[in-house]
Amino acid sequence: MAGASRLEPPNPPENRIRPLLLIGPPGAGKGTQSRAIGKAFNIAEISTGEMLRDALRHGTDLGNSLQSTMESGRLVPDAVVSSLVEHRTAEPDSQLGFIVDGFPRNVNQAEFLDRLLSSRRQPPALALLISVNRDQLMKRLAGRRECPVCRTAYNIYLNPPQRDDLCDHEGNGLIQRPDDRPDAVVRRLEEYERQTMPVIAHYRNAGQLEEVDGNGTAADVTAAILRILKDR
Numbered sequence: 001m002a003g004a005s006r007l008e009p010p011n012p013p014e015n016r017i018r019p020l021l022l023i024g025p026p027g028a029g030k031g032t033q034s035r036a037i038g039k040a041f042n043i044a045e046i047s048t049g050e051m052l053r054d055a056l057r058h059g060t061d062l063g064n065s066l067q068s069t070m071e072s073g074r075l076v077p078d079a080v081v082s083s084l085v086e087h088r089t090a091e092p093d094s095q096l097g098f099i100v101d102g103f104p105r106n107v108n109q110a111e112f113l114d115r116l117l118s119s120r121r122q123p124p125a126l127a128l129l130i131s132v133n134r135d136q137l138m139k140r141l142a143g144r145r146e147c148p149v150c151r152t153a154y155n156i157y158l159n160p161p162q163r164d165d166l167c168d169h170e171g172n173g174l175i176q177r178p179d180d181r182p183d184a185v186v187r188r189l190e191e192y193e194r195q196t197m198p199v200i201a202h203y204r205n206a207g208q209l210e211e212v213d214g215n216g217t218a219a220d221v222t223a224a225i226l227r228i229l230k231d232r
């Protein structure tokens with residue numbers, strides 16, 4: 001939990017890249033970019049939403065206690081996600097660097113992360129803000145589907161499967177995340193504006209923010225991020 005004693009990662013190597021944080025509204029493509037950048041640098045890809053959904057799928061006590069909060073599009077308690085991030089970033093594959101998608105989502109979480117990195121004598125994080133216009137966001141969220149077996153992502157408007165509603169690889173029926181339904185999407189966008197937008201100011205004021213235009217294709221956005229990282 002947030003106040004628990006710090007986990008100390010083993011002897012950090014000198015040549016790691018600074019921790020990267022992806023910030024942006026739901027539907028901005030943070031998950032896609034996290035996977036692309038994680039692979040490009042061979043660093044750990046950390047998604048708090050994915051870790052929480054795993055807990056839900058496995059029916060753990062944690063998952064069961066958070067299910068209704070997550071499905072309605074609200075944020076889960078800071079102590080829960082902060083603890084997940086503290087443990088995950090102490091694992092061996094995070095020691096050369098890591099990219100986080102979905103954390104921090106509010107200023108309290110950002111301050112927790114800043115303290116954690118400084119207590120571990122790690123470099124300060126670099127936040128990458130992915131901006132996408134509202135129309136594009138709504139299309140991405142409303143059209144998003146995934147295969148429940150191999151987790152391949154589709155979009156029925158922008159990247160449809162070959163056969164309607166069926167996974168190209170598994171042939172399974174595609175599913176919609178409960179929090180991609182319209183009422184939950186509205187709540188997630190509200191949570192973003194109220195809680196996460198102040199995180200942008202937090203990192204901007206600290207000189208730790210870069211902005212990326214997220215309206216292009218996934219490959220365009222990855223290329224833009226890689227250009228920024230070359231200069232930082």
Ligand code: AMP
Nearest residue numbers: 048049070073074075076081102103105
């Ligand atoms: P995501 O996949 O990042 O959109 O996250 C899905 C859901 O998990 C969110 O709507 C929240 O309920 C929860 N969640 C993920 N990350 C956080 C976080 N950093 N703080 C609070 N709740 C989170």
